[in-house]
Each structure stands twice: as structure tokens, then as C-alpha cells.
Amino acid sequence: MAGSSIMENLFQHSLEDLIKAMRLQLIGETTFISKAVEEIRREIKSTDQQTKSTALQKLSYLSAVHGVDMSWASFQVVEVMSSSKFAHKRIGYHAASQSFNDDTPVLLLITNQLRKDLSSTNEFEVSLALNLLSQIATLDLARDLTPEVFKLLSTTKVFVRKKAIAVVLRVFDKYPDAVRVCFKRLVENLESSEPLVVTAVIGVFCELAAKDPRSYLPLAPEFYRILVDSKNNWVLIKVLKVFAKLAPLEHRLGKRIVEPVCDHIRRSGAKSLVFECVRTVLTSLSDYESAVKLAVEKVRELLVDQDPNLRYLGLQALSVAAPKHLWAVLENKEAVVKSLSDDDLNIRIESLRLLMAMVSESHVADISRVLLNYALKSDPGFCNEILDSILRTCSRNFYEIVVDFDWYVSLLGEMATIPNCQKGEEIETQLVDIGMRVKDARMELVRVGRDLLIDPALLGNVHLHRILCAAAWVAGEYVEVASNPFELMDALLQPRTSLLPPSIRAVYINSVLKILIFCLDCYLLQSDGSGSLYSVNLEGGQSELFSAKNDTEATELATCGGLNYEQDVGFNPRNTADYSGDLSVENGIDRAATHGKTFTSTLLAKKNFMHESIVSLLNRIELIFGPLITNQDVEVLERSQNILSLVQLIKEEIIDNSVLSVDTIEKKDTRVSAIINFMRDAFTTELGPVSVSAQGRVAVPDALVLKENLDELQAICGDTELPSSSSFATGGPHCTTTSDASSSNLLKNEESGPLNESTSLIEHRKRHGLYYLPSEKSEIFPDEYPRANDPKSNSNINDEAAELVKLTEQSLLLKKRTTQTKPRPVVVKLDDGDLTPISVKRPEPRDDSLSGAIKDVLLGSETGPSVSRSYPSGKSSRKQKEKKKLSTNDRSEMKENAVDSEKPDLESPNSSSKNHGHSKERKHRGKEKIVESEDHDHNEKKKSGHRHGRRKTHQRAKSPLNVASQTPVIPDFLL
Amino acid sequence: MIKAVLVMNTQGKPRLAKFYEFQPVEQQQEAIRNVFSVLCTRPEHVSNFVDAESFFGPDSRLVYKHFATLYFVFIFDSSENELAMLDLIQVFVETLDKCFRNVCELDIVFNYSKMHTILDEIILGGQVLETSSTEVMRAIEEIARLDAASNAINLVPKSVSGWRSR
Incomplete structure (x- = not known):
């Protein structure tokens, strides 16, 4: 066993070997990494600590830089963390901070190890543990280790204390009850003579205040002292951030800090600090005219600076100011507009935002x-x-x-x-x-x-x-x-529409149907009431005149595809829907006047719906939609099928009629007329906007079970694609299959299309080379707005x-x-x-869901007797602290209430959750405090806030137990 | 607070990635790719800020600095000052420079562990704790000494030393 361990150790690749090998590898990075991970998996099981930790180090490198999963090695991480050797421990701790999260099961195993290391005499071991805790602390860890962290908050080693302070943030976040234990010591650290400690504390308060500023109002005097006395820019920036949150809550606070902030703007040479001051003034002190003026002055300097960063931040500051002080933007508009052509995209976007902020309806x-x-x-x-x-x-x-x-x-x-x-x-x-x-x-x-x-x-x-x-x-x-439905029809029927996705094609087809119905309706009614054409008024006469003029211009007037925009009520049924009552001459004139030239041009283009044009229209629809009935998309297929059937139905009769020439009376009675009437009525109803909440107002029928599980449906529908995204509310359904209109069809359409066209259109197209592009556009519709791509x-x-x-x-x-x-x-x-x-x-x-929890804890320590359950330290001492804390809060709140009676009682909703006896006691004390605090107020009014602050520190140093009761001085300070 | 610190080279290869809020590795890699895709399109001599809200959620800001072949990127929220973060990048790079004497990309490639140690001294849990590169260096040297001390015995593996001491 020993032998193999030596071998492993001697022949193991170190992290450096791994990195070198990776740089030289020829087999591809992914393959190389998976090989390396394989090796690591073997090595990490070794009994030798050295081998194991090296393997872990390699793994955490691969994880951080190459995104390799290392959650499988979490147990080994714990093993290496608990090594007695500092080098190994460091590797273990790093790997843990890299890979552990709230769901890591082995977290339960590290509590003791962390406790041991937090209490270590080696400050670097403590630092490792704190570092890890700051990233992975969970409720359990935070709760169990609060005593250790609490001890570290007052250690003499600055190196450790500052880290402990930073860790408190995570501990509070995960385990709010820790506030009761640690808060006082945290506040004490604000007074530390060590700049690093102050930096750390103010950083923590900055984060806390960002979530729930109100709770930290009582600390305003401390912050104020730092704002005035500190020379450290980092600390000043953070304190300004805190005040930016606090000032809007308490206007007296704004009055106090506005001068020091302006002082910093005037004196400081550090751009970061000046910018922070400017931002604080513009966001939170925007009611102080002189301060805002000073800030805007500074912003102007930033805007013309060489450094693009400062220009960018200057613009940002302006957009902060814009809602309240538009003048600030307007004063700097040259710079803003100039920035619109800056090299830097950020600056351009910022200046664009500002420009839009300046926009008003006049320009x-x-x-x-x-x-x-x-x-x-x-x-x-x-x-x-x-x-x-x-x-x-x-x-x-x-x-x-x-x-x-x-x-x-x-x-x-x-x-x-x-x-x-x-x-x-x-x-x-x-x-x-x-x-x-x-x-x-x-x-x-x-x-x-x-x-x-x-x-x-x-x-x-x-x-x-x-x-x-x-x-x-x-x-x-x-x-x-x-102005010209035939033209619209042409556009909607052009061959290139095959390029559109089917869902949009379906909309096109539906629009074709609507236009067709409209044209047919007009045609029928027109031939129908030809008599009424003569009962015409001035307007009608005018139109006759125009059409006569048109006659001379174009020989093929009959099929030019113009719409006879008739004022007669019967003529345009959809207008009837829009303009209820009689659409008389006046009405027509009104409209003509309203729409000015556009309308006159409509009249110019006035043409009768001639029989030939209708027939050719029907023919074209048939021709173009014919191929679509083999379309793969159901929507396109169905709609074109519908329209084709309609066309066939109508065409027969219309052609029949044509044989009988212009026999209007007979036409009226035809089936076509009835159909068209029905169709027209279907389209007459105007579509309006739909409220977002409309669905909610529809009562659910009794029999309908909405919460039914529809999973089976998915199985049935199988691979049917879901509609991609909703297009517009009233539009057609949306299916997503590719258009299959073959190119041959396309060609055929292109060739045969024109043949069926009326001759004027053919000529027209010849002239322009493009399909369906009339050149009179500019004549008919005088374009008041210059084209976007106008060269000029x-x-x-x-x-x-x-x-x-x-x-x-x-x-x-x-x-x-x-x-x-x-x-x-x-x-x-x-x-x-x-x-x-x-x-x-x-x-x-x-x-800001978190803010509620923190507020509860900070403002009303009365929230939970739950503290006690988990807190392991001596009961009596805890209780004492709790009481102290309570009195702090009571006093500050009471005072606030005394000062500002309109403020809703913050405590009342909380007090119910408190146990009964306690609340009584507290109430009692609260009453006393009101009286006391009023006295206090009177006394303090005579003293300057600053002096008071000093006195307080003095007292605090003498008897730490008194500190809490002295803390809530803000109200005085604020007065 | 600071949300993440990234160092990557101008080809988009990550050299250091530290996230102060836990994120699965896939998301980390995704974030690195996203950031690089923006950075590589930015010309020289423009501002050092990039809109990061699209990749890091609301209230995210990003500053970066371009040194030779490397991008140093800090992602943070509104509790930090943008210009101060730029200064912090400077502090970080200065410290690296002191540590490696004229730092270059290779130093960063091969000193993964040391990079993290340095970063951990400057930032803890997203909070800036130290802004003096001298102080950071002092801690780093101390840690290196401890490392060496604990590894000293290790020149001869444990099993061997155990056998020898018998």
C-alpha cells in the first residue's frame, strides 16, 4: 500500500503539468479534459493526502476555467478541507467555495470543521473559513456559527476582523436572528480607528441599507460623522450610497448632509468620489436647488472630458436628473447631441435616451x-x-x-x-x-x-x-x-408572396377574401343602383368630370382598376357601418376636406367597377390560389380552398350575367348577391382593441373543468408543432410549416398572370419593369414626408x-x-x-422581498421568540442583549412617532406575534420612554449634533451596556 | 456588491473566473462567452463600461480593462461606484504585477491558485476589503510561507518519512 502511494505521488501530474500538457495537446481540448478528469477520478480516491489534494486542485482548476462539473467530488472536498496541512486545507477550502451551494448534501459535515478553523490561532486558517462562509453559508451554517463570528467581530487582529465583518452580511441574510447577537458589535466597529475595519462595516451597511433603508435611520449620526471626518474615498463613496438611500426617507437628514456633500464635490480631486456625490445629489437631494446646480455644473465638466468613461457617466447622471430637472438636460443639449455620433456605443445609447427624454409633442x-x-x-x-x-x-x-x-x-x-x-x-x-x-x-x-x-x-x-x-x-x-382595392389585390396576389411563412400567407389570403367581397359588393350595388349614380350631387359630378379627364389620359380606362369611391349610402355598405345615418353630400365633403389631397386623389382614380375587371380578378384569384390547395400548411390550404370555392360559385353566375349584358334588375336577384351580402355582413363588425383583463371577465361555465390535466393531449398531438408566437390579436392562426409553392408554379404564375390582366395593367407593368408598382404613386399621393433613404x-x-x-x-x-x-x-x-x-x-x-424580513429583525426585535430555540449560548446573556436591543428600538421608534405623528405605527403589526407577558412589559417601558425622550429632545436641541455624537462615543467607551440605550439619538440629530 | 470577477484573454479563453453568487458551471461558462462576445466587438479607446443587464440580470454593471492580451472584467451592482471599480481593477493588476514581476498572460495561466489567493485578499464575499497592493502582498507572502512550511515534509512522502523516523 505504502509503495503504491509513493508511486502515485511521484508520477502524479501536478496542476502545472496539467496546464502545460493542455497547452501542448493535439487531441482536442474536450477529449483531453475528459481524459484528465478520468485520471483525477482515480487519483482523488487515493489514501494519500498529497495525491488527493493535488487531484482536487486540478479538478477545481478545470471546473473554474473549463466548466467541468465537480459536484461529484464534494465528499473529497470535505476530506481535503479537514487536512491538518495548511496547503491542503487551502486547496480544500478553495474547492468548496468553488463548488458548494445550498443543495450540496455534505454541507452538514463541515460545520464542525468550520467551527474549529474559525477558532484557530492561525489567522490565515480563520481567514480561509471566513472566506468560505461568506460564499456558502446556509441557514444552518449561519445559525450554528454565529457565536464564532460574533467573537471574531471584536478580535484585535484587523486582518481577521474585517473579514468577519464582511461575513456578517451573508450571515444576516441567511439567518436574520443573528442580528440580535451581532448588530451591536457591528455598529461599534463603525467607530474603529482602523480604516480597513470601517471600510468593511460601511460596506456591510451599504448592502443592508440597499435592501431596507428605513431600519438604518437610527444610525444616521454615525454615518454623518464618517461623511464629515473620513478621508478615505472608498469609505466616503459607501457612506454616500447609504445616505442616498436614507435621505429620501427623512427630509431633515437631507438638510444636514447637503452641505458636506457639496463640500466634497468642491474639494475632492477624486473623480469617483465627485461622481458619487453628484449622483447622490441628483437622486436623493434633488430638492436642494443650489446643490443640484453645483452637481449639474460638475456633470457639464464630465460631458466634455477627454475620458469616454467620464462622458458616459456624465450622460448617465443627466438621465438620472432628467425626470425632475429637465433643464439640466436642456442646458447640456449640445453635448448630448454631439454624443449621438460618438465612437462609443454606450455613449450613443445614453445620449439617445436623453434625447427621447426631451421629446414633447410639439417636436x-x-x-x-x-x-x-x-x-x-x-x-x-x-x-x-x-x-x-x-x-x-x-x-x-x-x-x-x-x-x-x-x-x-x-x-x-x-x-x-x-x-x-x-x-x-x-x-x-x-x-x-x-x-x-x-x-x-x-x-x-x-x-x-x-x-x-x-x-x-x-x-x-x-x-x-x-x-x-x-x-x-x-x-x-x-x-x-x-384608394384602389384592385391595386391592393395585385399586391396581395403577387408571386413573391410564396416567400412568406405560411402563418403570414394565411393572413394575406384572408385579406384577399375581404377585398374580394368588398369589390364584388361594390360591383353589384353599383350596377344595381345605376340610377342612383345619376341622382348624384356635386361630388358625383365632380367625379364624373375626373373620370372624363382620365378617359383622355388612358384608353383602357375600363380596366384600370380604380375604385369608384362613391358617396352614396347604398353604394358602400361598410361605410354605413362606420358612419351611421345618412352619408350625405356634406358628409362626403367633410371627409374630402379632412383628408385633403389624399381624398381628392381617390376621386381622381375613380373608376367604375366594370364587369371585365371583376371577371379578370376572379380568374386571377383562381389561377394563383389553385396551386395552394396542395399546400402543406393547413391554414393556407383551407383558406385558399374556401376562397376558391367561393370564386367558382360566383364566377358562373357573373359570367352568365354578362351574356345578358347589363341587365341590372336580374342581377339583383341572383344568388351571388345574397351570398355577398352575407359575407359582407360578416366582415362589417368593426374589430376593436381587447383589454388584457377581458378573459378574466368571462364567467367560467359550470361544467368546464379548467384544472384538468392535459398531459394526455400532448401525447395525442405528438409531434404537432405548437404555434410559434402570437401575432396580432385579430389575425389568423399561426402555423409554421415551410411554404411549398414550387418554383414552377411561381413561373407559371408570372407568365400567365399578366395574360389575364387587364391591358392597362400590362402596359403599366411594362413601363415599370416591376410587378404591380405604379409610378403615379408620387403624383397621386403627394408625399409630404421625405423618404427615409432620400439622398438629400x-x-x-x-x-x-x-x-x-x-x-x-x-x-x-x-x-x-x-x-x-x-x-x-x-x-x-x-x-x-x-x-x-x-x-x-x-x-x-x-x-426586495428580503427587505421585509430584515426590517422585522432590525426594527422590531419582537418578531420571534424563535431566536432562543436555536441559539446555543447562555440564556441569560442572550436575554439581556435582547432586552437591550428592544429598548433601542422602542426608543427610536417612539421618538420617531413623537416627532412625526403621522407616521404609521410600525410596531403594531408585529407585536401580535410576541408573547404576551413580554409585550406588556415593553408597552410599559415604551410609555416611560416617550416622556423621557421628550425631555431628551429639549435638552438636545441646545447641543449641536456633532458634539452630541462625541459625548455618546465617550459614554459608550465607558460602559458598553449603556450604549444601546444611547444609540437612538437620530431624532435629536435630525432636528 | 461585486458579483463576479473574470479574466479572459483576447481570444475569449477564460483565465480566471470567480462568481460571488453561486452559479452552475454551465451558466458560468455561458456568462463568460456572453461577456467576451461583447468585449471583442468594442474598439480601442472607448469607455470601459458595458451594459450587463442582459446577461447578469437587472441592476448589473460591468467594467472591464484591457491589458495586453487580457481582459479584466468586474461585474457588480449599484452598491459600487463604477470609477472605484476601475480603480480596483488597477489595484488587482498592480498586485499581480508585484507578485509576478511584470505580469504576463503566462503567469496567470500557470498560477491559478495564487491568483485566487490574491483575489480573496482583495474581495471577500463580494465586498471590497483591501485596496492596498502592499498589504495584499504581505498576506500573500505569509500564505506562501505557510504553504511551504506545510509542504516541507512532503518532499519525502508521508509514508516514507514515517518509515524513516522509526
Whole structure:
């Protein structure tokens, strides 16, 4: 046995050998590591401590650097930890801190070892144990080792004491009852003359105060002393952090610390300290004008500094100030805007945030425009940051900042055409949401949708598919305000739609159905009431005039695919739904006036729904959807099947009718008319936004068992893929199978498509080389908003920066909107304070569940008699301490109450959990204290807080037992 | 408090990884990869901060410093000052420099255990305890001496020495 041990020892690879070998290995890192681990597994079982510890060291190296699992070796870790040799012990402790966690079963075995090492005379052994405890302490460990840690809190060895103090944080966290034992000694250490000890204590208080600041208000005098006296920047920074938490809770505290903090800002040469002061002022002392001014001055220095770190932090400080002191941002806007073109992404993002903070409804349009130009020029990442912040800012609180929705909708459309845009999902939701909420924006929405749908280039961009989905839905849903349904149809039927994923294709198909129904309906009604065409008014006459003009322009007017946008009630049934009552001439004129040029252009394009165009439309649908009935995706297949059946049904009769020429009376009675009427009615109901809580308001039927286990269903469904993600609320279902439209079909469509087209469209396409891309776009729809990729907008950055500065200037002057021509349209909101369906990404609120527990312990030591059960030390001494602690809290609370009577009684909810006798006693004492404390107040008012503090220290030194009762001096201090 | 200290080289190979809140090794490796993927895209002479909330949860900040072939990365929360953390990286590197005399990546590769010892003297349980590299060095030397003392007998393995002393 001895022999093998020597052999093992001599031939074992050390950690260094392992690292060397790994650097030279040729077999691949993973193979090498698994071989090494195999070797370690063998070696670690050795009875020789040296071999074992070396193996463990290698393992912990592999675990830390190469991510090898070492939880299997936890027992060996314990073995090595308990070695008597320091070198081995060190390896063991390191391995434990590396691999142990709350669930490690062997944790129970190390309590005694830790206790032994914590009490060791060798400070380095103690340090090892403390280090481990700071990382892995569990409730059990913390509870069992509290006495040892408590002893170490007052050891003379600074090296150990500072570590013990740091460990207290973890102990408190895991075992709050330890507060009763250790808190007093922890506070005493604040007064230590050892800077390292003070650093450690203040660090602990900084962490504790971050979770639950209120409990530490009584310690404010101590902290104040440190703030004034300390010369150590580390300590000052931490104390400032503590005060940043405490000051908002107690305004008198703010008054006291504002001067010292400003002093530090003025005097200190350390940037870190100055920045911390500035941040403290801006977050917690923002009511003190002069301090804020000083802080903002410092921020300005940071903003123009050479060091990008300082510039970045300066911007961050400004965004802290922005909500309360917007002027601070506006004063520095040049620097902010300049930062938008900084090399550093962090700085750019920070400045973007600030810019968006400055936005108000008067110039949101201009700022968005400039930002969009920046977006075009910047790298994809930042481009999307910009888009994201525009989208978020504008959609905030039901688009409260947006006045002109036509502008906003066209902005969304523009964003979609930016090459790097990856915000498809967000734009999709907003497009649909605006459609449902803002009635007046629908016409522009359809126009923007049309522009997007009609561009075949966009279909190839995966990121845009979601936007196209929204555009298609909008086009179908609001087709009645479309300028040209035939054009929409063309766009939706173009061959490249085969590039879309099936779920979106399904939406396209559904929109085709809606548009088809609309066209047919118009066609029937038109031929139906041809008489009414003559009963026309001024508007109608005008349109006649325009169509006459069109006649001269295009010979093939009949099939040009224009929509006769008729004002007659009967003519447009979906308008009837929207505008109840008679859609008279005035109404028409109103609308024409409202929508200005767009509407006039609608009239310009006015065409009759001619028989031929309808027939050719039906033919095309048949042709293009024909191949889809073999599509693999059920949704696409079913919808196209439905639409095809409908088309076949209608086509027969319409063609029949055509034989009878324009026999309108007969047409009216046909089956087609009835069908279309039904279909139209089905689509008439307007879709609105749905409250998030809507589902909750639906009563659950009695027979329905919702908590039924649906696991079996999964087995049945088997490999059926689940819908990927929900697209929009009213959209179609979402299936994810690849589109299978073969290229041959595609070709055929491309070739045969035009043949069935009306001649004008053919000519049209010839002219533009592209499918379905009308060039009159710019003539018909005068584009008030410069295109995103307009070459002229690529002017140099400086100009833009200057422009942006100018724009932000406007908000400084708070200029009223004067150019606003129309009132802000109504945005539909649901009553019960629902959330917008738009997913605005906000930072999650921080979890502070811990604070409650700590507060209980710190404020009301009365929470639990549970302390005693587990605490092993002498009962009497514990009780004494407990009492002392109690009196501390009572007094501080009582005083607080005396000072601020409005403050809710913090104790009352806790006192019930206390045992009866005790509470009585306490009450009694509490009463006494009120009287006493009032006296105290009077006395203390005359003394300065500072002097008082000193006196207190003096007393403390003399009789430590008195300390506790003297601690709660803050109220005086605060006065 | 400080959440993690990472040292990795410019190829993304981790050289030191210390997490002050327990994380399974897979997550540790994932975090290292994530951090590297951001760091390697950052140009020279830009700020030393990186948005870390996406990998380390809310209220996480990250500062890093680039020395020769190494990145030194500290991840911490709002209880620490960003500039102070940059200083702390400096302290750490200074200490390494004192310890290894002109520290280079190889020293760090081969002195895994010593690196941790140094770090443990500066930071304990996420709390900064020592900011003077001289003090840290004093402790390190003492620990090395103890190590050597306990290993001295070991030049001759225990079993042999037991046999000899008979």
C-alpha cells in the first residue's frame, strides 16, 4: 500500500503539468479534459493526502476555467478541507467555495470543521473559513456559527476582523436572528480607528441599507460623522450610497448632509468620489436647488472630458436628473447631441435616451425625423436602438405624444423600409393597434400598408414579414378607405408572396377574401343602383368630370382598376357601418376636406367597377390560389380552398350575367348577391382593441373543468408543432410549416398572370419593369414626408446635429404648436385601465422581498421568540442583549412617532406575534420612554449634533451596556 | 456588491473566473462567452463600461480593462461606484504585477491558485476589503510561507518519512 502511494505521488501530474500538457495537446481540448478528469477520478480516491489534494486542485482548476462539473467530488472536498496541512486545507477550502451551494448534501459535515478553523490561532486558517462562509453559508451554517463570528467581530487582529465583518452580511441574510447577537458589535466597529475595519462595516451597511433603508435611520449620526471626518474615498463613496438611500426617507437628514456633500464635490480631486456625490445629489437631494446646480455644473465638466468613461457617466447622471430637472438636460443639449455620433456605443445609447427624454409633442416629429436619418447611417445595432426608442416613446401611454397620426403611421412605414430594421414585431403591433384604436388614421394606414405590400423587394426580408402581415391585415380590414382595392389585390396576389411563412400567407389570403367581397359588393350595388349614380350631387359630378379627364389620359380606362369611391349610402355598405345615418353630400365633403389631397386623389382614380375587371380578378384569384390547395400548411390550404370555392360559385353566375349584358334588375336577384351580402355582413363588425383583463371577465361555465390535466393531449398531438408566437390579436392562426409553392408554379404564375390582366395593367407593368408598382404613386399621393433613404437627407452630421440642437431648443421655449391644422383624433382606450397590447419593455421592478424580513429583525426585535430555540449560548446573556436591543428600538421608534405623528405605527403589526407577558412589559417601558425622550429632545436641541455624537462615543467607551440605550439619538440629530 | 470577477484573454479563453453568487458551471461558462462576445466587438479607446443587464440580470454593471492580451472584467451592482471599480481593477493588476514581476498572460495561466489567493485578499464575499497592493502582498507572502512550511515534509512522502523516523 505504502509503495503504491509513493508511486502515485511521484508520477502524479501536478496542476502545472496539467496546464502545460493542455497547452501542448493535439487531441482536442474536450477529449483531453475528459481524459484528465478520468485520471483525477482515480487519483482523488487515493489514501494519500498529497495525491488527493493535488487531484482536487486540478479538478477545481478545470471546473473554474473549463466548466467541468465537480459536484461529484464534494465528499473529497470535505476530506481535503479537514487536512491538518495548511496547503491542503487551502486547496480544500478553495474547492468548496468553488463548488458548494445550498443543495450540496455534505454541507452538514463541515460545520464542525468550520467551527474549529474559525477558532484557530492561525489567522490565515480563520481567514480561509471566513472566506468560505461568506460564499456558502446556509441557514444552518449561519445559525450554528454565529457565536464564532460574533467573537471574531471584536478580535484585535484587523486582518481577521474585517473579514468577519464582511461575513456578517451573508450571515444576516441567511439567518436574520443573528442580528440580535451581532448588530451591536457591528455598529461599534463603525467607530474603529482602523480604516480597513470601517471600510468593511460601511460596506456591510451599504448592502443592508440597499435592501431596507428605513431600519438604518437610527444610525444616521454615525454615518454623518464618517461623511464629515473620513478621508478615505472608498469609505466616503459607501457612506454616500447609504445616505442616498436614507435621505429620501427623512427630509431633515437631507438638510444636514447637503452641505458636506457639496463640500466634497468642491474639494475632492477624486473623480469617483465627485461622481458619487453628484449622483447622490441628483437622486436623493434633488430638492436642494443650489446643490443640484453645483452637481449639474460638475456633470457639464464630465460631458466634455477627454475620458469616454467620464462622458458616459456624465450622460448617465443627466438621465438620472432628467425626470425632475429637465433643464439640466436642456442646458447640456449640445453635448448630448454631439454624443449621438460618438465612437462609443454606450455613449450613443445614453445620449439617445436623453434625447427621447426631451421629446414633447410639439417636436416629436422633427426629432424622430433627424433620428431616423441617424439610424440610416449607423450600424445595425444602434439603428435598431434608435428605432426602438422612437417606437417606445411614441407609443407610450396610448400614443399620448402623437398628435398627427397620419404622420406617425407614415413614419412607421418608413421605418419598415430601413434596411437594418429588425423591429418588425413592434411595428406590426403598433400598426394593428393604431388601426383598431384610431379611426381617423385608417386611410393613411391603408396607404402605408399598400406601399409596403406593393414593393416586391420587401418580401425577401425576413425581418419585415411581420410588418407585411400587419399591412395585409390592415389592407383587408379597412379596404373601404383604400384608394384602389384592385391595386391592393395585385399586391396581395403577387408571386413573391410564396416567400412568406405560411402563418403570414394565411393572413394575406384572408385579406384577399375581404377585398374580394368588398369589390364584388361594390360591383353589384353599383350596377344595381345605376340610377342612383345619376341622382348624384356635386361630388358625383365632380367625379364624373375626373373620370372624363382620365378617359383622355388612358384608353383602357375600363380596366384600370380604380375604385369608384362613391358617396352614396347604398353604394358602400361598410361605410354605413362606420358612419351611421345618412352619408350625405356634406358628409362626403367633410371627409374630402379632412383628408385633403389624399381624398381628392381617390376621386381622381375613380373608376367604375366594370364587369371585365371583376371577371379578370376572379380568374386571377383562381389561377394563383389553385396551386395552394396542395399546400402543406393547413391554414393556407383551407383558406385558399374556401376562397376558391367561393370564386367558382360566383364566377358562373357573373359570367352568365354578362351574356345578358347589363341587365341590372336580374342581377339583383341572383344568388351571388345574397351570398355577398352575407359575407359582407360578416366582415362589417368593426374589430376593436381587447383589454388584457377581458378573459378574466368571462364567467367560467359550470361544467368546464379548467384544472384538468392535459398531459394526455400532448401525447395525442405528438409531434404537432405548437404555434410559434402570437401575432396580432385579430389575425389568423399561426402555423409554421415551410411554404411549398414550387418554383414552377411561381413561373407559371408570372407568365400567365399578366395574360389575364387587364391591358392597362400590362402596359403599366411594362413601363415599370416591376410587378404591380405604379409610378403615379408620387403624383397621386403627394408625399409630404421625405423618404427615409432620400439622398438629400444624407447631409453631413454636423448639420443634423445643429438642427437637433435647434429642435430641442423649442422645448426650452415651450412653444405652442401653431402649425397644427387638425385636432388630435380620438384614440380608443378601454376603461378599466387596461394595458396596451403593445409590449413596452420596461425594466422589471427590483425584487426586495428580503427587505421585509430584515426590517422585522432590525426594527422590531419582537418578531420571534424563535431566536432562543436555536441559539446555543447562555440564556441569560442572550436575554439581556435582547432586552437591550428592544429598548433601542422602542426608543427610536417612539421618538420617531413623537416627532412625526403621522407616521404609521410600525410596531403594531408585529407585536401580535410576541408573547404576551413580554409585550406588556415593553408597552410599559415604551410609555416611560416617550416622556423621557421628550425631555431628551429639549435638552438636545441646545447641543449641536456633532458634539452630541462625541459625548455618546465617550459614554459608550465607558460602559458598553449603556450604549444601546444611547444609540437612538437620530431624532435629536435630525432636528 | 461585486458579483463576479473574470479574466479572459483576447481570444475569449477564460483565465480566471470567480462568481460571488453561486452559479452552475454551465451558466458560468455561458456568462463568460456572453461577456467576451461583447468585449471583442468594442474598439480601442472607448469607455470601459458595458451594459450587463442582459446577461447578469437587472441592476448589473460591468467594467472591464484591457491589458495586453487580457481582459479584466468586474461585474457588480449599484452598491459600487463604477470609477472605484476601475480603480480596483488597477489595484488587482498592480498586485499581480508585484507578485509576478511584470505580469504576463503566462503567469496567470500557470498560477491559478495564487491568483485566487490574491483575489480573496482583495474581495471577500463580494465586498471590497483591501485596496492596498502592499498589504495584499504581505498576506500573500505569509500564505506562501505557510504553504511551504506545510509542504516541507512532503518532499519525502508521508509514508516514507514515517518509515524513516522509526
